[in-house]
Amino acid sequence: METVMFVDDEKCILDALRRSLRDMTKEWDMYFVDSGKDALEIIKSIHMDVIVSDMRMPGMDGAQLLMEVMRISPFTARFILSGQSDREAVLKTVGPAHQFFSKPCDIKKMKDIIRNALALRHCLCNEELTGAISRIESLPCVPQIYLDISNELQKSEVSLERVANLVQADLGFSTKILQIVNSSFFGVPNHISDIRQAVIYLGIDIIKSLVLYVKVFHEFCSKEIPRGWLEDLMDHSLAVAKFAKIIITSGPHDKNDLDNLFTAACFHDVGKLVFFANMGKKYQETCQYMENRHCTETIAEQAIIGITHPEVGAYLIALWGLRDIIVETILFHHNPSHCYYNNYNILPILHFCDCFYYEIHPDKNPHPESSMPLDMEYLEQAGVLESLPAWRALLEKNEGITHG
Ligand SMILES: [Fe+2]
Ligand SMILES: [Fe+2]
Numbered sequence: 001m002e003t004v005m006f007v008d009d010e011k012c013i014l015d016a017l018r019r020s021l022r023d024m025t026k027e028w029d030m031y032f033v034d035s036g037k038d039a040l041e042i043i044k045s046i047h048m049d050v051i052v053s054d055m056r057m058p059g060m061d062g063a064q065l066l067m068e069v070m071r072i073s074p075f076t077a078r079f080i081l082s083g084q085s086d087r088e089a090v091l092k093t094v095g096p097a098h099q100f101f102s103k104p105c106d107i108k109k110m111k112d113i114i115r116n117a118l119a120l121r122h123c124l125c126n127e128e129l130t131g132a133i134s135r136i137e138s139l140p141c142v143p144q145i146y147l148d149i150s151n152e153l154q155k156s157e158v159s160l161e162r163v164a165n166l167v168q169a170d171l172g173f174s175t176k177i178l179q180i181v182n183s184s185f186f187g188v189p190n191h192i193s194d195i196r197q198a199v200i201y202l203g204i205d206i207i208k209s210l211v212l213y214v215k216v217f218h219e220f221c222s223k224e225i226p227r228g229w230l231e232d233l234m235d236h237s238l239a240v241a242k243f244a245k246i247i248i249t250s251g252p253h254d255k256n257d258l259d260n261l262f263t264a265a266c267f268h269d270v271g272k273l274v275f276f277a278n279m280g281k282k283y284q285e286t287c288q289y290m291e292n293r294h295c296t297e298t299i300a301e302q303a304i305i306g307i308t309h310p311e312v313g314a315y316l317i318a319l320w321g322l323r324d325i326i327v328e329t330i331l332f333h334h335n336p337s338h339c340y341y342n343n344y345n346i347l348p349i350l351h352f353c354d355c356f357y358y359e360i361h362p363d364k365n366p367h368p369e370s371s372m373p374l375d376m377e378y379l380e381q382a383g384v385l386e387s388l389p390a391w392r393a394l395l396e397k398n399e400g401i402t403h404g
Helices: 011-020 036-045 062-072 084-091 107-124 127-134 144-153 160-168 171-182 195-202 204-219 227-249 255-266 270-293 297-304 309-319 324-331 347-360 376-381 385-398
Strands: 002-007 028-033 050-054 077-082 099-102
Touching: 002 036, 011 028, 028 036, 036 050, 036 062, 050 062, 050 107, 062 077, 077 107, 099 107, 107 309, 107 324, 127 309, 144 160, 144 204, 160 171, 160 195, 160 204, 171 195, 171 204, 195 204, 204 227, 204 255, 204 270, 227 255, 227 270, 227 347, 227 385, 255 324, 255 347, 270 297, 270 309, 297 309, 309 324, 324 347, 347 376, 347 385, 376 385
Parallel strands: 002 028, 002 050, 050 077, 077 099
Antiparallel strands: none
16 A cells, blocks of 8 residues: 655644545555644654645644655655645745645645656665665765755745855866856857856756756766766767757747756766666676667666666656656656656657767767667657657757758
């Protein structure tokens, strides 16, 4: 049985939830708790798959509670239930909460969202995967500077100045960020010479993802990783992020989708970095396996290591507390049709851009005969099949590719 906890200091709300969720008792083991303190006590001894907490509660409020849950039980899905008037307070939970439900809440919608969160956790927390991950010696930690920027974003008045200062505090690091911003990557019209300008030009969320990208890829590498291999992986990840950004911004889009897609693209192959840093030799055996059997990368990883790079990457990103939508986009980037719900705004774009990169850089593909195929059936289902020629033309134009 899956475990789901509801926390609210108002007894009538807990009673209403209990009544309207009665039909779920066969699927979920539910806990109804009236304070943050009691909720934490229970979570210390019973694993909770999902927690839904009220925002305003005496003593410990919802944001504080979810922050603590994130620390002691990172795989618990965290939701805030709040009244419309709590806008500002809700903003405080942007980091610790995966999603918000507004009061009065639509029970059917809440059930669907909780089911999705449970399905994702089911994919990530099965024994096979967690067993294989526990044998991996070291996983990169979420960098302090990323947490600092996330904290800044939770304040009611976000200061660009303070975000820029955080990045600038480390000179070598901010130079690397500026190098990327000024490279052909973003196509900025004029040279950007300081972080503050970069934050204004690209937005805090994109800078936040870049900060995470540079920290993780530069700092989590061992001597075992050949420089060329690491550079290729970094170039590929950033190029896919650039392609994805070009496609999503070419039409009407939601800013959250852009930010989530960009982050997912930067980290879609981070699982490979974890493999190489921890088991370089064994990971290299997967290449031999692919060559001998002409199978795809993920089939080879499954056979040799027992888990795949999308699984390890998604697990890591979930552990860092990033949003579910980013986690599942990474998890299904090689086999999008396995995604259990319609993540059609961003997953099709990442899947397409990942394949497109090797189409235009065949020299970067060490195993062209084992390439991940574009899942046309999925793209049709997602309703983007007709957009593919336009997407391709857009990216080719950007890359200066001409035909005939
Ligand atoms: Fe991949
Ligand atoms: Fe990739």
